Amino acid sequence: KAGVTQTPRYLIKTRGQQVTLSCSPISGHRSVSWYQQTPGQGLQFLFEYFSETQRNKGNFPGRFSGRQFSNSRSEMNVSTLELGDSALYLCASSLVAGVNTGELFFGEGSRLTVL
Amino acid sequence: AQRVTQPEKLLSVFKGAPVELKCNYSYSGSPELFWYVQYSRQRLQLLLRHISRESIKGFTADLNKGETSFHLKKPFAQEEDSAMYYCALQPNSGNTPLVFGKGTRLSVIA
Numbered sequence: 302k303a304g305v306t307q308t309p310r311y312l313i314k315t316r317g318q319q320v321t322l323s324c325s326p327i328s329g330h331r332s333v334s335w336y337q338q339t340p341g342q343g344l345q346f347l348f349e350y351f352s353e354t355q356r357n358k359g360n361f362p363g364r365f366s367g368r369q370f371s372n373s374r375s376e377m378n379v380s381t382l383e384l385g386d387s388a389l390y391l392c393a394s395s396l397v398a399g400v401n402t403g404e405l406f407f408g409e410g411s412r413l414t415v416l
Numbered sequence: 417a418q419r420v421t422q423p424e425k426l427l428s429v430f431k432g433a434p435v436e437l438k439c440n441y442s443y444s445g446s447p448e449l450f451w452y453v454q455y456s457r458q459r460l461q462l463l464l465r466h467i468s469r470e471s472i473k474g475f476t477a478d479l480n481k482g483e484t485s486f487h488l489k490k491p492f493a494q495e496e497d498s499a500m501y502y503c504a505l506q507p508n509s510g511n512t513p514l515v516f517g518k519g520t521r522l523s524v525i526a
Contacts, residue, residue: 304459305459334513334514343516343518344460344519345516346513346514346516349513391460405452405462405514407460408459
């Protein structure tokens with residue numbers, strides 16, 4: 302079974318630009334979560350999607366947005382990039398969403414560098 | 417709000433020594449607790465969860481509700497245990513996401 306796939310793996314942008322990151326979950330998994338990973342803050346939750354609906358949203362500004370498609374693939378978008386947005390963005394999928402979700406399966410991440 | 421605290425950013429131990437990675441949480445209900453691990457150049461992956469009460473790669477973790485802790489322990493550290501370890505909490509109330517601590521980097525010295 303293929304794991305969670307994230308594209309692109311690496312990207313460099315400049316301040317003010319926007320970026321779109323993509324995530325393909327494990328086949329059959331309907332829940333997709335996004336996390337921002339930085340050395341100082343660890344993993345911070347961005348949002349979670351289940352059946353094309355945003356179930357939860359973390360404490361990030363409106364510049365961060367996401368969506369999920371009918372095939373469970375998900376994208377996240379960051380507009381008006383700031384230097385502080387430089388991070389590893391992790392996508393994770395799970396079979397269901399909700400209480401006792403169970404194991405999260407993570408992708409390798411998209412490393413974003415903002416210059 | 418739920419919070420997970422891992423007080424040590426870096427923990428260095430010698431091979432064969434016991435290791436304990438600390439995790440404290442703040443949550444008024446009955447949470448599910450997890451330990452995730454990220455080895456060098458590998459994906460973040462689940463190591464163990466408290467509800468399973470199992471030992472994985474020699475690691476165990478006991479949920480202490482009185483002390484609100486979920487420390488990860490291994491009696492004899494191995495070099496291959498060197499990795500980044502994250503403690504995570506899943507509130508047992510509604511559809512809420514995993515909350516992670518900031519992580520502890522374990523370095524096992526030969």
